[in-house]
Amino acid sequence: MQRRLTGSANDPRIKARYRGERRFKAYTVTALFVAFAIIVAFFTDIISQGYSAFYRTEINVTLDYNERAERIGRFALAEDMREIVSRGAVRSIPLDIRNNPELAGTTRQEWVPTYSRVDQYFKGNEELPPEMAAQVEELKEAGVIRTTFNWAFFTSGDSKLPELAGIFSAMVGSIFVLFVTLIFAFPIGVMSAIYLEEFAPDNKLTQLIEVNINNLAAVPSIIFGLLGLAVFINTFGAPRSSAVVGGLTLGLMTLPIIIISTRAALRAVPDPIRLGAFAMGCSRWQVVRDHVLPLSLPGILTGTIIGLAQAMGETAPLIIVGMIAYIPEAPGSIFESATVLPAQIFTWASEPRKAFVEKTAAGIIVLLAVLLTLNAAAVFLRRKFERRW
Amino acid sequence: METEVKTKTTTGAHTMAQNLDGSPTMAEQKQPEVKMSASQLNLWYGDTQALYDINLDMYSKEVTALIGPSGCGKSTFLRCLNRMNDLIPQVRLQGDVTLDGEDIYDHSVDVVQLRTFIGMVFQKPNPFPKSIYENIAYAPRLHGTGTSRSELDDLVESSLKRAGLWNEVADRLDTPGTELSGGQQQRLCIARAIAVNPEVILMDEPASALDPLATATVEALIHELKDNYTIVIVTHNLQQAARVAGYTAFFHMGKVVEFNDTDTLFTNPKEQRTEDYITGRFG
DSSP states (O other): OOOOSSOOTTOHHHHHHHHHHHHHHHHHHHHHHHHHHHHHHHHHHHHHHHGGGGEEEEEEEEEEOOTGGGTOGGGGSOGGGTTTBOHHHHTTHHHHHHHOGGGTTOEEEEEEEBOHHHHHHHTTSOOOOHHHHHHHHHHHHTTOEEEEEOTHHHHSOOOSSTTTOOSHHHHHHHHHHHHHHHHHHHHHHHHHHHIIIIISOOSHHHHHHHHHHHHHHTSOHHHHHHHHIIIIIIITOOOTTBHHHHHHHHHHHHHHHHHHHHHHHHHTSOHHHHHHHHHTTOOHHHHIIIIIHHHHHHHHHHHHHHHHHHHHTOOHHHHHTTTTSOOOSOOSSTTSBOOOHHHHHHHHHTOOSTHHHHHHHHHHHHHHHHHHHHHHHHHHHHHHHOOOO | OHHHHHHHHHHHHHHHHHHSTTOHHHHTOOOOOEEEEEEEEEEEETTEEEEEEEEEEEETTOEEEEEOSTTSSHHHHHHHHTTGGGGSTTEEEEEEEEETTEETTSTTOOHHHHHHHEEEEOSSOOOOSSBHHHHHHHHHHHHTSOOSHHHHHHHHHHHHHHTTOHHHHGGGTTSBGGGSOHHHHHHHHHHHHHHTOOSEEEEESTTTTSOHHHHHHHHHHHHHHTTTSEEEEEOSOHHHHHHHOSEEEEEETTEEEEEEEHHHHHHSOSSHHHHHHHTTSOO
16 A cells, blocks of 8 residues: 655655754744743842842840940940941940940840951851951851841841841832822723723724823833923922832823723623623613623733832832932831832942842842732732633 | 504504414404504614614514524614614614604613613623622612512522523522523523513524524523513524514615515515525525
8 A cells, every 4th residue: 555644754845844843943942941041040140149138147245335335336345346246236335325324334245247248258258358357267166156047138228337238118118109109000090991991982082092001101111200200299399209209100100001901801801791781771880880890800900910010120210209319217108208129229239348239139039029929919810810701 | 654654563463363373362353562663764884874764663572583684784773772772883873763652762761771671682692700690680689670689589580480491590590600501591691681571672693602402492482472572583594583473574785675474474575585585595
């Protein structure tokens, strides 16, 4: 029997086809591999640089609340310790004594953070002068130097002393900013989308609005910063650097994203559902409230979360409205000066001191973790509540 | 124009007496009552005219079938009867449509109210993605016709019974309506329409998405519903029109070519085009 289906191995056209197919597959696999390798390299680099910021070196010292320490905290330390202990650790001693006079004249043993260069020395990031290195090695041998989890990184704000710098104030700032963004952009965005999708007549005006909303989503974010500066600060006199200005500015930026994703979610609701409801004697609002919104809510929330995640990582417009400031104390309200996570990372990245390198990387890790969590929440919402029909 | 409509009505009555399966009530030669009526109805989609001078009466507690080739305007006409065309922005309409003599396009008419009198069932079953119970209880609750739980329970049960679905779903009213089979979904949609207690039910090719068995069930249901409701049904299926409808209107190119009781229209059409269509020469 003649076999017609197996294709002759010698047929040049068939061989060329197989070759072409293999080559094309190789290109796609290579592209994927390159993309994956870049991501792995990025994460490895960031994590290897940043993980050391999550622990810190502490030293057990004797604090002597003597008379000189009542004026300058450093004098509470033995002379050979003054270079090794963080200046920030003893800065508050005069105040402590004033608030609690019973402390005067007493001594006590305490674990305090070391000077950042000592910390960096033990992390292997920085060299110390030889005699100082010998001294800290000796102290380590004696067991008075330990490494612990760096809670201060999460509980304190920015500091000029890297061993004390943390992301707390930037986190609070980010939360305030996102809160303002959400309160501003979510209702306006969703309402606009509902009007455009469910109520508006299809005419030149609505088409013009639609085109402009799509264009707004493509406007570079720094332009929104300028708009925020001109409108919220210069015209309305909102306090500069505050979360309310930053939040409103990011709200302007997030608005088109929310409108577009909400419209997409509304459009995904099949028309027969609407027609069915209209035929039952539903008014337009009842159709939207009882049928369209419940079905599109997961999509709307997903779009909103993704919009917020994007706003959270945004820096440029916030620089324009002054949110790049040095903020050691977490803001108490949305009207106080604040900074946000990416701006904090930016500030640290521009620091020349070695110890800030790990802070920068650690800040990026925290920001990425928050963004991944937000995106995971969006995916979860979509998976869990998406209904089929 | 008025007289023309009236003439048509009497013709309908006259022929009906001869043709309706010899059922005893028909022997009384009762004058059929006009439930809905369209007169000189013209409709445009933008610049394209879709309906031309439609004059058509739909009799109370009868099934009126609208047949004709695709694009002939029968579905468009059906949607004029409960003003679903209002939802399409470019539609322009001229002429009158009345329900019990009341103009449904009058400015004072509340469309939402109107649609509680005139229910509609669509080509593709479109149950809400809610439970079977909610599908039916939704509209009565919305319109305030059923408020207490027990009232709604009764209404759900009676509607499902009338739609012939009760025995199949009684023990799973909480499952989503979308999980039923196609035929069951369509009967759920009919039950949903009945629950509002309409006087007229419009059906837009209600069986065209169903298999033959489910189609037979739905047709049998339409036959039963006729006793209580005025039904207008658009269908592509001529046999279906012949089986379920007492009256049939043949639409072609946006005009009513012929309207008569079903038997006469199918056995003794007056117009050549009707004959060509029902004998399968076009369409």
